[in-house]
Structure formats: structure tokens, C-alpha cells
Amino acid sequence: MGRAIAQLQGVYILAENNQGLVIVDMHAAHERIVYERLKTQISLTAPDGSVHPLASQPLLIPATFAATPDEVATAEAHVATLNTLGLEISPFSPKTLAVRAVPTTLAQGDAVELARSVLAELAQHDASTVIQRAQNEILGTMACHGAVRANRKLTLEEMNALLRDMEATERSDQCNHGRPTWRQLTLKELDSLFLRGR
């Protein structure tokens, strides 16, 4: 993936390798890395064969939000599943939910947004099947929230760290939605853009 040289329009990372120019969609690439990380964590089963919960980090100050009756009901019905996903969400008052813990991997993101989107996904599934069948979908949603957003300024060091993570991550060529996460523009292609050597 080469060496990062710049960030373009808050969306792309440009890097140079021995073939030419590498262009990375930073959100898509990071989302894929976070997704694979979550999937690996959750697939480590405990010795008794039960699902291993995602490593979770308590919030110093719980993040509270005004919740709909559906959100409150879902949070109460899916306590165990939420714990498996590294989330602790409990009623704070009849119309307020408190996010008390989030997955360590996603600790940088917005806890309320994460909680709301996971509750929305859980509401669509039956409790008993949710982990097995909807796990990857839910992890995908969580990864999207944990991934770096467009317009976040990255330092060269952060960009290079992302490139190294991509190299170390399986299937990092595609995002969770099947779109490419990076493209190579070879020197030959660049030369032909400028009609060089003709």
C-alpha cells in the first residue's frame, strides 16, 4: 500500500508505492478493518462453547438519550445480546436510556449513535436468532460507526497506520458493501494521462 503522502478532500488518502499512486477511500477501508476486528473478537468462543462477548469499556459518564418506547423495550428485551456485543444500555428513566459501556474497539465513536443503530437492528430480529443470523449485519453497522468519518483530518502517521492495518487485514480490498476500498494508478497509466512517451 506504500507510503502516505496526503489526504484529499477529507475523503481519500493518497499514497506512493513502487508502481505509482495508491488512492484509498479512508472510511470504507477503516470500516472494513474495524469490522474484521469485531468479527475476530466475537468468534473466539469461550471454553464452554458459548459466544465470547466483545471486549467492553465502561463509560466514565453514561451517555443518556431520550428514547422511544420501542427503543426502551428493545434494550430491556435484549440485555444479553447487547452484552455480547459489548454494549450496556439500561433505562435511566421511563423515557431515557443510558449507555454505560461500549465495545473497546469502538470507544472513540459516538456512543448514543451506536446504541441507537444497534437497537434499531435488534428490533428487527427475534432474540434467539439474532446473534447467529444477524451478527454480521450488526457488526457491520457497528463498524461503520467506529470508522473514521469523512472530513476528519488525519496526520501522515495515522494515514500510514491505516495503510499498514489494511495490509494486515484479510479481505481489506472491499468494504462491507462490496465496494473497493482502494485503487492503484500505475506510472504507466499516469504517463498516458499526460501523453508522455508518445
Ligand SMILES: [Zn+2]
Ligand atoms: Zn460506513
